Amino acid sequence: MAIMPMFPLESVLMPGMPLPLRIFEPRYLAMFADIMTGDAEFGVVLIERGTEVGGGDQRFPIGTVAHVRAYYALESSTMAVAGGGRRIEVVRWLDHDTYPLAEVRDLPALEWRPGLADRHRQTERCVRRLLATASEYVDVPWSVDEELADDPVTAAWQLAGIAPIQTIDRYALLGSTSLTQLFDRIEGFCAEAEELIRLTASPFELDD
Template structure:
C-alpha cells in the first residue's frame, strides 16, 4: 500500500545545483544575477542543451564562495529569459518545474555542485475544499497587489489546491525554513492546512 504522502519517483538524473537563500516552487519564477565563473559555465551549458538546473535552499553556508550544503528537496529550474542587470552582470529568469530529492552530490573542480536527483511526479489536481476558499481569496488580492506574473491567471487556477498552495507559499511573508517545509509537503490539502495556521500571524490589529 502506498502512503498518502508518498510521491511517485521518476528516473534519476544528473543536474547542476544552485543552492540559494530562497525556495523555488513548481510554477514559480526566480530572477538571478550571475557572476561567479562556475555559474556562468552552468548557465552556458543549460542554455546550450536546453537542460535544467536544481534550486535548493541553503542549509549551511552562503551563496557565494565555498560550496554550500543544500536541502535534500529542491525544484528543477529552466531558464526562460536573459538580461543585463544595471551593474552590467548577466541576469536570468528561471521557472520552477518538478520537485526532486537529492540522492547524492559532488563538487566539480570549478566549484559547481552536481547532484543525482530523483524527480517527483507532478501533483494530481485537487479541487479547493470550501474550508480553504479564504486562502484563494487572499491569493487573488496578493497577486493583484504585487503585480505577479500570475496576476492574470484563469479562474480555474484558483480552484486548484496545489497551485493555490504553491503561490501562497511564495507570496506570504514566511521564513525560508517554513517555505521549505511547504515545498516538501506532498499532499496539497495538508499544505493548505499549514498555510491556514500561519494566517493569524499576518492579521492586523
C-alpha cells in the same frame, strides 16, 4: 534518477514562481553556459548553512527544477529569469570541478480533486489577508491582488510562494505530500505570521 546542475540559494523556489537571477561567480557563469546549450534547466535548493557566494555551504535536499525563460549576457555578469517547475530531491551530491552537480529524483506531483475548490479559496483568503496586514508594516514583494495561474495546482504552489512567511516555513511547504497538507500548512504558517505581526506592532497601531 538524473544528473542536474544545481544552484543553491538562500531562498525557496516554488513551482509556478519566477526566479530572477544576477550571475557573476565564475562557477555559475560556466554552469549557465553549459545549460543554455541543452534543456536550459537547473535545480534550486535552499542553503541550510553558509552563503550563496563562495561555496562550502550545506544544503537542504528538497528543491525545484528551474527552467530559464530569458538570458542576458552582460560585460561582467549575466541576468536570467527562470520559472519554477517540478519538485526534486537530491539523492547525492557529485564531485565536480566547476559548479555544483547532483543526482536527483523527481517527487510526485500533487493531485487536484474537485472537492478541494472551497479549501483552495479559503487558503487564498488567508494568504491575501496576511499580505494586506504585512504590507501595513513592511515592504512585501507581492501585492494583495496578485494574479494566480488558472491551473489550480500551480495556483496552490503560487499561494505558497507569495505568502509573507519565514523561509524555513516555505521550505516545509515545498515538502508537502498532498494539496490538503499544503493548504493546512499555508494556513498554519499564515496564522503564526499574523500573530507575530500583532505581537510586534505597537498597541497604538493596532487600536488604529
